[in-house]
Amino acid sequence: MAPSLLDDSPTNAAEFTVSEISGSIRRTVEDAxxxxxxxxxxxxxxxPHSSGHAYFSLKDDKARIEAVIWKGVxxxxxxxxxEGLEVIATGKITTFPGxxxxxxxxxxxxxxxxxxxMALLEERRRRLAAEGLxxxxxxxxxxYMPKVIGVVTSPTGAVIRDILHRIEDRFPVHVIVWPVRVQGETCGEEVSSAIAGFNRLVPGGPIARPDLIIVARGGGSLEDLWGFNDEAVARAAAGSDIPLISAVGHxxxxxxxxxxxxxxxxxxxxxxxxxxxxxxxLQAQxxxxxxxxKGAQSRVLARRQEGLRALARALPTLDSVLALPRQRMDRTSAALGKALVFNTANRRRRFEQQAARISPAAxxxxxxxxxxxxxxxxxxGARAHERQMERRRALVERQARVLAGTPRRLGEIVTRGLLRSQDGSRRAADAVRRSLDRRRTHLAAQARVLQSLSYQSVLGRGFAVVRDADRRPVSRAEEITSGALISIEFADGEVSALANSSSAATLQAKRPVRPRAARPGEPGQGDLF
Known part of the structure; x- marks a missing residue:
């Protein structure tokens, strides 16, 4: 008969907790x-993880082991x-109970x-080259001629002495040394920090900003120069705003x-x-x-002097330069009198033409x-006013007929119509009056011009007009024959006279002076309106 599951089965095997077993295995592995x-x-x-620790694996073609690097290490x-690099890792084997x-x-x-x-270096070089660095x-x-040079190197090696000595021999300038380790674990970090530090210097600050950076180190093995293969160093050199010379190794x-x-x-x-x-x-150059x-200046001056002397010989004398202007001046002065007479005649002719256009008859x-x-x-205007009044009156009558059923409104409308009609009549009358005033003013001005041009205004200054028997004006004494009847017009009237043989007018009958009356066909003032 099979034993019951509820039966206690005593055994000699010791009991362990999980933690005890894990701790025992860990001690065994570490001791072994x-x-x-x-x-x-x-x-x-x-x-690295966010905590600063690094977790990865080491493997070969048959097995795999987990690896960890603590943050401090x-x-x-x-x-x-x-990733993919074959390495030799030194450490201790332990377990992770979790x-x-x-x-x-x-x-x-x-x-x-x-x-x-070399494989790592080549892979890193290809990757950075693909980025364009x-x-x-x-x-x-x-x-070409920097004033300040920054040198990133060890301050105790022979490299800095060689650089300073060579600069002193060629062209002494101000040199600033940024001391770094050129070998070891912190080499790459210090070199990249030095390059970035030179670039952060402010021009004109307490420490002069270099115009050129030299990163230098003597020769050595691949392991000795490995710090200058650091990715941070390459990126710092590529991103430097200051020109940089690399002088690492042989x-x-x-x-x-x-x-x-x-x-x-x-x-x-x-x-x-x-x-x-x-x-x-440079000094020799x-x-x-x-x-x-100096030689070029001397040759140029000599050529210029020779050219100036040639030009001076080719220049004409003062008399020859002034001969033609003098001749033109003489001819012009001789023609000036004739030109003035001709110009005066032209002006008189134009004046007479203009005077003929403004005769009293015109x-x-x-x-x-x-x-x-x-x-x-x-x-x-009067006819238009009458027509307007008729239209207004007809309009008022039509409105009166339309509004006959409403006497009060009809009266108001008729009153407004009459007022508008009266106002329109008054405005029309004012407009006609203003137009007539403007016309009267214009006619008065024309009359004054006519009065100023009339020969009667000259009679008042002591002149007289002589006419023959046909009332034609006589302007010359030779036109009057002896015994001819003539009339003489003065400012206040006319008198008749007979001409004698000596061409002198003899008064035949003295008539009372009468005011001159305008005859048909003769110009006169008349009524302006």
Missing amino acids: FGHVRVRGEISGYRG FSRLKYRPE SSKYQIVIEEIEPAGAGAL FDEARKQLLP ETDWTLIDHAADRRAPTPTGAAEMAVPVKAE VAALSARL LLSAIREKRLTLADRAAR
Whole structure:
């Protein structure tokens, strides 16, 4: 018979909690392995976690182990982990009780040989080149004669002494040294910070802002120069607003900063030679140019003087220059008198033509036309006024007939109609009166002009008009025959006379002076209206 499930089955096996089992396994693993070096390929690396720790895996073709780098250790690493990189990790094996996994806590990491470093460097170079950091189009030109040079290097090495000595020999300028480590774990971070620090300096500040930056280091192995292959260094060099010369290692050594810099120098001394020209050569060149300038100026002045002398010989004398103007002046002065006489005659002829146009007969004709026009307009105005009154009266009568059923309204309408009619009549009369006034004023002005032009105004100054028997004016004594009857008109009347043989008028019968009356066909004042 099978034992019941409720029966207690005593056993000799000890009971452990989960935590006890996990702790025992952890101690066993740590005691068995301690510190180890594990070679494998980094897999699943996504950069540091928000906490600062890094989590990834190390694998080969058959197995996989979890790895962790604590935040304090990660900041001190000489080589940072990258996805797919084969590395040798040094640390201790332990377990993680929360998921029953074992893992390696890495304390140091390095690429698995020079081949791995070169592969990492080549992969990093291709990636940065794809971003355009190494393009020639974005590189700046070096200043020809910088006033301040910034040098990023170790202050204790031979490199800075070579640079300072070479600059002093060629062209002494102000040099600012930013001390950095050129080898080791913090090299890349210090170099990139130095480049950014030079770019943050303000022009005219307490520390002069460099016109040129030199990043220099002596030769060494790939591992020694690895800090200058840091991605941060390459980006800082490519983003520098100040032109930058890379002088890292020997001529055969290439780092990422060499590709990102504006210029690469084979050696630190070569960088100093690129940075500044030779002062003695500049002085000699300036002296040669000055001598050439003086010679050119002398030759130009000599040519100008020769040309000036030739022009002076070609200039005419003062008499020959003034001969033609003098001749023209003489001819003009000789013709001036004739021109004045001719011009006066032309002016007199034009004046006579204008005077003939404003004769008394023409003015009388114009006045008659104005009178006729005025009379016609007055008649038309009167007729228009009558027609308007008739229309108003008819309109009032029609309205009166329409509103016959409403006496009160009819009376008001009729009253308003009569008022409008009276007002229109008054306005029409005023308009006719104003028009007549304007016409009278215009006619009075014309009459005054006629009076001023009439010969009768001349008689008042002591002149007289002589007429023959046919009442024609006589202007010459030779036109009067002896014994002819003539009439003489004065300002206050006329007298008759007989002409004697000596062409003198003899008074035959003295008549009382009578006022002159206008005869038909003769001009007179008459009634202006």
